[in-house]
Each structure stands twice: as structure tokens, then as C-alpha cells.
Amino acid sequence: MPGTNATPPARLPIEGSEVQGLQLDTVVVAAGRPERAHDAAVNPPIVLSSTFHGIGEVRDGDRAYGRYANPTWDPLEDALAELEGASQSGLLFASGLAATAAALDLVPVGGVLVMPRHSYQGALVLASELAQKGLFELRLVDIAETVAVEAALAGATTLWIESPTNPLLEVADFPAVTAAARREGALVIADNTFATPLVQRPLEFGADVVLHSVTKYLAGHSDVLLGALLTSDAGLRARLLHFRSLHGGIAGPFEAWLGLRGLRTLALRVERSQASADWLARRLAGDSRVSGVRYPGLPGDPGHVRAAAQMSGFGSILGLELPSAEAADAVVSGLRLWTPATSLGGVESLIERRRRHANEPVTVPEGFLRLSVGIENVQDLWADLDQALTAAAQQAPPSMP
Ligand SMILES: *Cc1c(COP(=O)(O)O)cnc(C)c1O
Numbered sequence: 001m002p003g004t005n006a007t008p009p010a011r012l013p014i015e016g017s018e019v020q021g022l023q024l025d026t027v028v029v030a031a032g033r034p035e036r037a038h039d040a041a042v043n044p045p046i047v048l049s050s051t052f053h054g055i056g057e058v059r060d061g062d063r064a065y066g067r068y069a070n071p072t073w074d075p076l077e078d079a080l081a082e083l084e085g086a087s088q089s090g091l092l093f094a095s096g097l098a099a100t101a102a103a104l105d106l107v108p109v110g111g112v113l114v115m116p117r118h119s120y121q122g123a124l125v126l127a128s129e130l131a132q133k134g135l136f137e138l139r140l141v142d143i144a145e146t147v148a149v150e151a152a153l154a155g156a157t158t159l160w161i162e163s164p165t166n167p168l169l170e171v172a173d174f175p176a177v178t179a180a181a182r183r184e185g186a187l188v189i190a191d192n193t194f195a196t197p198l199v200q201r202p203l204e205f206g207a208d209v210v211l212h213s214v215t216k217y218l219a220g221h222s223d224v225l226l227g228a229l230l231t232s233d234a235g236l237r238a239r240l241l242h243f244r245s246l247h248g249g250i251a252g253p254f255e256a257w258l259g260l261r262g263l264r265t266l267a268l269r270v271e272r273s274q275a276s277a278d279w280l281a282r283r284l285a286g287d288s289r290v291s292g293v294r295y296p297g298l299p300g301d302p303g304h305v306r307a308a309a310q311m312s313g314f315g316s317i318l319g320l321e322l323p324s325a326e327a328a329d330a331v332v333s334g335l336r337l338w339t340p341a342t343s344l345g346g347v348e349s350l351i352e353r354r355r356r357h358a359n360e361p362v363t364v365p366e367g368f369l370r371l372s373v374g375i376e377n378v379q380d381l382w383a384d385l386d387q388a389l390t391a392a393a394q395q396a397p398p399s400m401p
Helices: 024-030 073-084 096-104 121-132 146-152 174-184 234-247 253-263 266-284 304-310 325-333 378-395
Strands: 091-093 111-116 136-141 158-162 187-191 209-213 227-231 292-294 317-321 350-353 368-372
Touching: 024 073, 024 266, 073 091, 073 227, 073 253, 091 096, 091 234, 096 121, 096 209, 096 227, 096 234, 111 121, 121 136, 121 158, 136 146, 146 174, 158 174, 174 187, 174 304, 227 234, 266 317, 266 378, 325 350, 325 368, 325 378
Parallel strands: 111 136, 111 158, 158 187, 187 209
Antiparallel strands: 091 227, 209 227, 292 317, 317 368, 350 368
């Protein structure tokens, strides 16, 4: 077995791929297919092997051992790179947070990381812990406040972008903040989980690394945990691969296979759930049973103009504000079709009061519900929400002015 300092295999950049030049909703179906040969399978196989034949000297690019490479990862890594417009093949991880840990390792010791106050909770906790150990300085910002982000970037080495943010759906001015980071010479890492590459492509705005919790929309069925990193920079990819090979947060072959299997329907799922989220947001806006709706697709939403300029849709997550934690909990417990659970991006609609997590930032209102709209019939989703809102309103004492 190669030692811990073995050179990780270098996979070739993608070139001359047979799916190049196709629309992204075709790429999700066509990318990562095995070579065409008579009687060959149309789907890649699952390769269950912890080691690979090694005859003679170990050469660059050899698979060698299962912590460095597995052929089952390749089709999904290539497909994700194609979707994000990365010239290097992607890197698959055991989870979005394993990918986050690798990406945070790019922050230099003694560096300065600028990060949204409302980033994904796990990423925030991990970055805070690394900062507390003294590895780097962490500056939290409201990512939608471009002037404040620019100010925080003075002397920074790394900018983390999440947009729309989780859970408040704030929208960053992607081109402006990445340009500001560039002027400082800071590396830009963008978590694109909420939007998916079908809706937003951060590398085109100048991001250096794109992160995905593949667990969510890309795999899409709430049955697998996976993460991914994409970059066009060969040097950055080599560092991230080195981290993955040594820390061992690798994807299981079956998980990787499930991820590609889920990806095949991404375009249909995103199209359907986005249309339903938009419909529900419009229906709920101005409904007296809720005190607010957050959805970048609503013309009155603070993020609307920016989202319309830099995204090709508005995503399938919406925020619903109820006057109190009790009122929000009453809505959740009255639902029959919507599933009360954390996570997002699956075929089934999920709902959650975010502040039920002790770690959730206090800037997220107590009565804030995050809705991940799935692919069910939108009338059924509405009927269920409608009855739960009415039941909760009847149950709650009228709120004092
Ligand atoms: C879920 C999520 C993560 C973490 O991914 P896991 O696969 O759960 O480890 C990171 N970022 C965002 C935006 C997420 O929603």
C-alpha cells in the first residue's frame, strides 16, 4: 500500500468530451456514460475494490488504492465539472461537510476568511472552531451588504460565498463581491448547493472553487450523503485531492453511483420544484396568516433584482415567517403531506423551524420556517399548507399589537 505521502493520482482535465456543447439539461442525462460498444452497459458499474493492481513502478495517475481513487467516482466527478463549467474533473467527498473541510483547508494559516453570517450551519461551526484554534481570523458579514463585504475584505485571503443563503435566502452580488476579492488577491469559494449549476454558475462570476452538498438537489432523493468540489485551477485541485486522500473523507462507491443516478433527473426536478415554489410564494405573499414570505422570485423580495440578473431561476426554497416559535410549530405539526425534517433538495417537500437548532444564529427569527419544495402536485402542497395555517391561526391567541 502506498505510504501517506504517495502522490495522489492526477486525473486528466476534461477535453473533447462527447457531451460538450450540449445544454445543461441534456448534460445531466448524457454526461458520465461508459464508452459505446456492442452489448456494453449504458450505465457505469459500481466498482467494489479497496485496492488496484500495481505492476511495476507507481506512476502518476495510477489508482493504486481506494482512498485515492475509485472508477465509480469518475462519471459523477466529470458530470459535475461539466455542469459547473470547470475544466478539471471534480472531486467527490463523503458529504458536503467533508468537502467543506477540504475547502477550508485552503485558508492559509494566519489568513483572513470572510464568510456570510448565515452560511450553512456546519460550515460556520467548523470555520469558527478553526479560527478559535488560531489558524486564521474569521470575519462574518451580511453577504447581501456589498459595501460591508468589500470593507471586510481588506487584507483578506479567502472569501466564502453562499447565495442564496441558508435559511434567509439573502442574495449576494456575485460579480461585485468576487471582483472585490480578486482586487485583494483573495481566493473565492462558493457554496452552490441551494441554486444548483442549472440555476447559477459561480465559476463564471470569478469564483475559484465551487462546493456542493450533493446530498441535496444533485442526488435529489434524500437517500445518500455526498459532497463535491469543482475548480478549473489544476494547482487548487491537486491541493484538495491531497487533502481528501490524507483525511479520507471519500465517497463510498454505492453512494457515488446513487449520486449519478439521481443527477439524471435533476433538470426535471428543479424545473418542477422551482415552478411550485414560485407559485406557493405568490400565493402566500400577503396572506394574513403569515407575517412574511422570503423568496427571491417575488418582485418585492430584497434579493429579487440581483437574483434575476445572475440566476436563471429563483430556486425551490422559500422562507415563511410566523409571529412566534409557537405559531410556527403549530403550522408544522398540522401538516400531513409536508414532512417535518431538516435538509432540503429531495423529491419530497420538507419543512422546518430553523431555530429549533440551538446553533442557529439568533438573527434568524424564532418563527421562521424553511420550506424545501419537492415535486408533488402543487395543489396538494397548497391544500395541506392552507389547512395547517388555518388550524394554527385558530389555535393561537391573536397576537398583541
Ligand atoms: C447540507 C448542506 C451542506 C452540508 O452538506 P452535507 O452533505 O449535509 O454534509 C453544506 N452547504 C449547504 C448549503 C447545505 O445545504
